[in-house]
Amino acid sequence: MDVKTVCLGMLTDGKASGYDLKKQFESSFGHFFAAGYGSIYPALSALAEQGLVDCEEIPQEGKPDRKVYAITTEGRHFLLNALQNTSPCHKVRSEFLAMMCFAHLMRPADVEAVLDNRLADIERFKEMFDEIESGGMQDWPPGMRFVLGFGKTIAATMERYINDNRYLLTEQTEEQSVAG
């Protein structure tokens, strides 16, 4: 499941340009599968070259031609095949948690700042989730609702955990004076 496959999946919902897909990555997919233009455009080119998508070029004035991609029958087969992997991974790479392991070496003010910044990030996610929900989810496939709920639940849990346990990190210990 790389960016290519996810793009292919998104195209099962209808034709779209790279620009359109980027917006979808930013909103609904961003919190668990990020991708920038530098990944998306080459991915779409590769998919087109493999015959997994068709590309319709729509001329525009002043802007580059809008390239609208549509999934092909071969693309659908390829995707269905990719979706038969029953052990997809779920990876976390957290500089935040790594840093917190060494909180006893940090200045207390910096620890507080890190925690506050993380809470602010989580808050932004929650706003994003609310925005998506207010846009109407009736026509969404059940998987999307599952994934959105997953994100909301984890975000709420992280927020609560940080608030309930930050005292562990911010109570002064002797070690901190040795740090320098």
Next chain:
Amino acid sequence: MDVKTVCLGMLTDGKASGYDLKKQFESSFGHFFAAGYGSIYPALSALAEQGLVDCEEIPQEGKPDRKVYAITTEGRHFLLNALQNTSPCHKVRSEFLAMMCFAHLMRPADVEAVLDNRLADIERFKEMFDEIESGGMQDWPPGMRFVLGFGKTIAATMERYINDNRYLLTEQTEEQSVAG
């Protein structure tokens, strides 16, 4: 916060070899910051070249010399400086969630298998956490306890969410018959 910096942090707890650090990555750090030998050994070499660690080679018979690394004063300064970044990231890359977005295109049996495999993974994490706790945490820095609790809480929440909401994905919908 790359592998190099995390290795440096681990060495504040005492001397260690690359092999030792790998074990620590597998146990306590693995769930939020994975690293293999292919990252760790080059990282230690680079740290030694920069003078951030000292390397003591202990000859052994039959095995390669054991190289034990110790953090230097410069290393400590470098680490303290790195720990002043107050916006460390927390990234998730989940093929699992990406796949679940397209559950309506999958065979129901495959969806079930994916969910069961994820639950099994979570179970393994929980076992790991219990094992760490039973090994005694009294002498652990507070940050480690915070991070361990974080992992346990998120794992429990994920497990509960999947169990409570998998019905969303496994109830048959019309779309599934169109998938081919």
Next chain:
DNA sequence: CGCAACATGTAAGCGGTTACATGATTAC
């Protein structure tokens, strides 16, 4: 007047993964 949105792409680089190479000792 300046910024955001629209719209597509390339190229260099970076960091991490995977596979390979070697080989003794110990426990089952």
Next chain:
DNA sequence: GTAATCATGTAACCGCTTACATGTTGCG
């Protein structure tokens, strides 16, 4: 006998990130 543990490393590769390049339209 065979698998796991101890022990270190290299090299190729892969996929994503970042920075760069270009240019119009419309809003405040």
